[in-house]
Amino acid sequence: GDLIAQAGFGTGDLRLHALKFGVILIKLLEWKDAPPAADPLADKLAGFRYLTFWVKDMEAAVDHLKAAGVELVCDILARVPERKLVFLKDPDGNLIELNWIDPAAA
Structure with a gap:
């Protein structure tokens, strides 16, 4: 099949879908025969x-x-009342x- 399916998620070796919110673009990718996911934090790199x-x-x-x-990894954190x-x-x-930021505080 096509390497990347062109419309929506498609059926190629790599499925791609782009979500656009104003100037923000999030690309969701899924390989057809991907290996099991590894812990993304296992390498313990800075940042x-x-x-x-x-x-x-x-x-x-x-x-x-x-x-x-x-x-959830944690309960809702609210260090200050206007942000959670x-x-x-x-x-x-x-x-x-x-x-979340309280609209009145923004």
Whole structure:
């Protein structure tokens, strides 16, 4: 088949889908015969490796994820009242951060 399927996720050796949000572009890739995922943090290199999504309602987002069976890495963190964050892992173990800032404080 084609190396990359051109439309949507497709059926080639590499499936690709691009999500565009204004000037932000996120590319989702999946190899047809990929080996099992390794722990993305196993190499313990310096720096941060996670994808951040901003949410309008942290509690609703967390409730939705829990109802879908997603396990959170931590409880909602609120070091200051106008900001909340929480971490979870995707099925391959990649770290994802959900972030909320009170609109009145922005």
